[in-house]
Amino acid sequence: MSGRESILGKIREGLGRGALGEAETSALEERIAARGRSVRPSRVDLDADGLADLFVDYVKAVDTTVDRVASMDDVPDKVAAYLAQENLPADLRLAPDPSLEGISWEKRPTLTISKGA
Amino acid sequence: MQDVKTGTFIANARVALQDENLQVALTKMKTGFVDRRSEARAKLPEFDQIRDQARDIKNHTLAHLDYYLERFERKVTEQGGHVHWCSTPEDARQTILDICRRLDVKTVTKGKTMIAEEIGLNDFFEENGIEPIETDLGEYIIQLRKEPPSHIIAPAVHVLKHEVAEAFVEKHVERDPDRSLEEPRELLDEAREELRQKFLDADVGVTGANFLIAETGTSVIVTNEGNGDLTQAIPKAHIVLASLEKVVPTLEDASTIQRVLARSATGQEASVYTTFSTGPRRPEDLDGPGEYHVVLLDNERSKMIGTEFQDMLRCIRCGACLNHCPVYNSVGGHAYGWVYPGPMGSVLTPSLIGVEEAGHLPNASSFCGRCEEVCPMRIPLPKMMRHLREREFDRGLGSQSVRMGIRIWAFYAKRPKLYRALANLKFSILGFLGRGKGRFRWLPGAGGWTKYRDFPAPQPGGTFQARWYERGGARSPKP
Numbered sequence: 211m212s213g214r215e216s217i218l219g220k221i222r223e224g225l226g227r228g229a230l231g232e233a234e235t236s237a238l239e240e241r242i243a244a245r246g247r248s249v250r251p252s253r254v255d256l257d258a259d260g261l262a263d264l265f266v267d268y269v270k271a272v273d274t275t276v277d278r279v280a281s282m283d284d285v286p287d288k289v290a291a292y293l294a295q296e297n298l299p300a301d302l303r304l305a306p307d308p309s310l311e312g313i314s315w316e317k318r319p320t321l322t323i324s325k326g327a
Numbered sequence: 328m329q330d331v332k333t334g335t336f337i338a339n340a341r342v343a344l345q346d347e348n349l350q351v352a353l354t355k356m357k358t359g360f361v362d363r364r365s366e367a368r369a370k371l372p373e374f375d376q377i378r379d380q381a382r383d384i385k386n387h388t389l390a391h392l393d394y395y396l397e398r399f400e401r402k403v404t405e406q407g408g409h410v411h412w413c414s415t416p417e418d419a420r421q422t423i424l425d426i427c428r429r430l431d432v433k434t435v436t437k438g439k440t441m442i443a444e445e446i447g448l449n450d451f452f453e454e455n456g457i458e459p460i461e462t463d464l465g466e467y468i469i470q471l472r473k474e475p476p477s478h479i480i481a482p483a484v485h486v487l488k489h490e491v492a493e494a495f496v497e498k499h500v501e502r503d504p505d506r507s508l509e510e511p512r513e514l515l516d517e518a519r520e521e522l523r524q525k526f527l528d529a530d531v532g533v534t535g536a537n538f539l540i541a542e543t544g545t546s547v548i549v550t551n552e553g554n555g556d557l558t559q560a561i562p563k564a565h566i567v568l569a570s571l572e573k574v575v576p577t578l579e580d581a582s583t584i585q586r587v588l589a590r591s592a593t594g595q596e597a598s599v600y601t602t603f604s605t606g607p608r609r610p611e612d613l614d615g616p617g618e619y620h621v622v623l624l625d626n627e628r629s630k631m632i633g634t635e636f637q638d639m640l641r642c643i644r645c646g647a648c649l650n651h652c653p654v655y656n657s658v659g660g661h662a663y664g665w666v667y668p669g670p671m672g673s674v675l676t677p678s679l680i681g682v683e684e685a686g687h688l689p690n691a692s693s694f695c696g697r698c699e700e701v702c703p704m705r706i707p708l709p710k711m712m713r714h715l716r717e718r719e720f721d722r723g724l725g726s727q728s729v730r731m732g733i734r735i736w737a738f739y740a741k742r743p744k745l746y747r748a749l750a751n752l753k754f755s756i757l758g759f760l761g762r763g764k765g766r767f768r769w770l771p772g773a774g775g776w777t778k779y780r781d782f783p784a785p786q787p788g789g790t791f792q793a794r795w796y797e798r799g800g801a802r803s804p805k806p
Contacts, residue, residue, distance in 0.1 A: 214412035217571065217625045221393045224632030230394050238394055242542050242576055248380045248583035249373045268596060306613065327613035 282309075286318040293321075332664035333676060336687035339662035349659050352485045356478075360650035363594020364701065371590065381584045382705045385641040388575055389632065395541040395574045396623070402544025406606030408619035416446035419624050423448065423533070423566055424455055426620055430563050432457055432530040438548060438555040439463035440535030441479055441644065442568045442624055444666045445679075448533070459533075460525050462554035464518055471498045477660030479667065480592050480646040485659050488514070522554070532558035532616065536569035537588065537643070538581040539621065545605040546621060547581055549589065549598035556602050565604065565616035570624045572640040584643060587703035592645040627679045635714050639674050641704040648698035648708060654691050663688060670698035670708045674715065682719050689715035690725070750790060758785040 211219075222228055230238075256264060266276050277288045293300055304310050304325045315323050332339065343349055368374045388395055400410040413419040419442075427435065435452060437443065437459055449470070452459040461470040465483035469476055471494040476482030483491070492508035495517055508514055534555050538547040546567045548555045559565040575581050589595040608615030631637055649655045649669030660668035665685070667675045673692060677685040689712035698708045719725050720733065739746040761767055761784025769777045776782055788794060 212412070213414045213418055213625075216414050217412050217623075217629055218393050218396070220625070220629035221396075221571075221632050224629060224634070224637075225390065225393070226633060230391070235394060238391060238576075242398075245577055245579050247579050248586065249376045251371060251373050251586075253371075272596075272599075 282313050283317075285313050286315050286321065290318045290321060331680060331684055333680075333685040333688055334664070336662060336664055336691060339664055340658040340691070343658040343662045346659075348487055348490065349485050352487055353656055353659055356481075356484050356650070357656050360593060360646070364591055364647060364650070365594075367590040367594040367596065370596075371586075374587065374590070377583060377586050378703050378705055381587050381643075381703060382641060384575060384580045384583060385572075385704060388580075389572065389637060389640055392571065392574070392632065395576055396571060398541040399539050399544055399574050399621075402541065403606065403619070403621055404544075406544055406619075408544065408606045408621065410621045410623060412623050412625075414625045416624070416626055419446050419568070419622050419626075420448060420451045422622055423568070424451070424457075426564060426566060426618075427452075427455075427457055427531055430530060430618075432563075434458045434460060434525070434529050435531045435533055436460050436462050436526055436529040436558045436562065437466070438532070438534035438550065438558045439466050439482065440533065440568050441476075441666055442535055442570055443533065444476060445626065446568075446624065448568070460522070460529065462522055462526065462552075462558055463550070464515070464552060464554075467518060467522065468494060471495070475661065475666070477668065478646060478649060479644050479669075479671075485661070526554075526557040526561055529558070529562045531564045531566060532560075532562040533566045533568055534559050536567050536573050536621075538584070539567075539569055539574040540576075540578055540581055540603075541574055542577040543605055545578075545603050547585075547601065547603050549585070549601050551593075551595075551599040553600050556600060559602070559604055559616060560614050562616055564618035564620060565607070567604070567619075567621045568624065569621065570626070571628050572642075584703075588643055588645055591647040591701065591703040631678055636674065636678050636711055638706050639671075639678060639711060641706055642671055642675070643704055644671075645703055647701045647703065651697040651701050653693065653695060653697075663691075670712070671706075674706075674708055674711045677715050682715055682722065683724060686715070686719040686724050689713075689719070747792065751793070754785045754790050758787065761785070762787075 218229075253264065254261065266278075270276055275292070277292070279285055279288055289302065290300065292298075300320050301322045302315075302324070304323060305327070306325065315321060371377075403410050411419075411422045413422055426432075433456075435457055437449075439461075443449065449459045449461075459470075461467045463482070465481055466476065468483040468486055468491055472486070472490075477485040486494075488511065491514055495508060495514065496502075496504055499517065499521060502517070506513075508517070534546075534548050536546040537549050539545070540547065546569065548559075550556070559567075575584065585597070585601065589598045604619070607617055607619040628640060631640055646669075648671050649660070652669050655669040663669070663672050663676070665672070665676050665680070670692065673688040676688055682689075692709065692712050694709045694712070696709055699706065699710075702708065720730065723730075739749060757767075765784050765786075766781040767773075767777060767784060768781055770782050773782055789797075
């Protein structure tokens with residue numbers, strides 16, 4: 211008997227039944243498809259701005275720095291300023307993400323950009 | 328399998344109580360985890376509701392465990408992964424070795440996995456010429472010190488900072504032995520430097536799994552260091568080592584349980600990294616392992632299904648019970664003698680290796696109930712420890728003097744009038760003898776108590792039951 215059969219057999223013995231029938235497996239598949247969610251924490255009952263503020267509060271609580279920008283055009287300046295402030299090399303590695311593609315990195319030619327994993 | 332030393336728990340505990348460094352470490356741990364969990368719980372008013380839902384998810388899963396394991400296997404296989412069903416630790420070790428032999432593995436990086444401890448994987452690797460490298464910082468430290476973990480989420484919690492520095496100086500021999508290792512940051516930076524190249528050079532990465540998701544064939548790990556990600560994404564193969572009960576039906580179910588996992592374990596809103604892995608690297612992926620294997624371990628868990636110990640399979644290894652346990656906080660994890668310490672270990676260990684081997688552990692409890700109170704999955708740990716004590720007694724195990732004491736007590740407890748008469752007599756005598764100081768520094772037969780603390784003398788007014796009768800059984804005094 212394979213390990214698989216042995217383990218499944220013992221589980222079914224403990225549950226006092228054999229393998230589930232079609233009706234039961236259909237019900238379980240429906241449960242999976244329904245993707246039922248748990249209680250939603252009331253703290254997220256906010257509009258978009260409120261959620262952004264909540265995110266910033268929590269992320270700062272775990273020692274993350276946050277800079278807000280008016281548009282994606284401001285991103286290169288903010289990134290360059292952060293690297294300079296922290297005395298870090300001006301090297302950036304960009305993960306493949308559509309939101310990062312349209313940024314005008316050429317505004318800051320001293321940043322060395324590479325892309326990949 | 329890790330050496331079993333549960334039979335010497337009492338002696339282990341005595342040694343632990345005299346270990347000054349350990350006692351300092353345990354004192355620091357006592358408040359940290361407990362306070363942070365309390366704060367995290369206070370910030371989430373829905374915490375207890377979510378606990379109930381987490382319990383219900385696991386109960387549903389266990390009632391259909393065969394179905395969800397098969398579904399998980401099907402989804403893993405559809406995406407190019409492999410599931411290996413292993414009844415015993417030996418099966419699991421051999422399965423992993425076979426994978427490593429086929430891939431000509433020399434080094435294996437490991438994320439933290441208690442199942443690997445359970446099956447003795449590191450020793451097995453070394454016996455077979457494969458170098459295991461622990462990448463979780465706590466596991467790395469105890470690997471250098473050649474000792475087992477003492478806590479299920481903070482394996483080196485028993486090690487003080489200067490002891491870590493000593494281990495680094497001893498083992499990182501290529502570095503200046505007089506370098507400064509006073510600051511935690513210095514220790515962290517050195518560990519990162521030592522491990523970075525090892526991540527890149529490893530042939531296979533082994534992780535555990537906090538969840539196995541049947542809906543998608545996904546394994547989930549939670550880490551605070553990112554070591555799990557580097558362990559599983561870079562090498563030729565990722566081996567997930569997990570026990571059967573880790574499976575949950577859906578992504579949403581995993582998220583629900585996750586809401587109480589980190590909060591209960593460390594008081595974090597979420598662990599720093601939560602990583603979902605589904606199958607091996609696809610052609611369009613930038614990175615990822617070439618192969619993805621899930622080694623499912625049974626090791627007697629299937630036999631817990633349908634018994635009074637099934638609830639123990641809801642455990643998500645948060646460690647909250649350990650953190651709140653007065654016994655664990657007094658003796659630490661090594662005293663328990665095997666992989667799983669504290670209240671959860673006191674139930675799981677005898678369930679896996681037998682009450683004959685581990686009967687001491689369920690007796691190492693005052694039944695204060697804090698473990699059950701804080702358990703995110705609402706596992707009735709004291710009740711199961713009591714079942715194990717009953718099992719131990721029924722099998723004629725344990726100390727003869729304890730068994731005799733229980734029989735004598737049971738004789739009187741079954742005869743309430745005689746019990747009350749003797750209790751009243753004892754109460755009167757002790758009350759008379761102790762009326763001056765109100766306490767006893769020594770009592771015959773109570774040496775285990777009076778060695779460390781005074782025994783209070785009964786106060787005037789009679790026993791609780793006497794006062795109860797006097798009030799006619801009412802809950803408040805008569806006007």
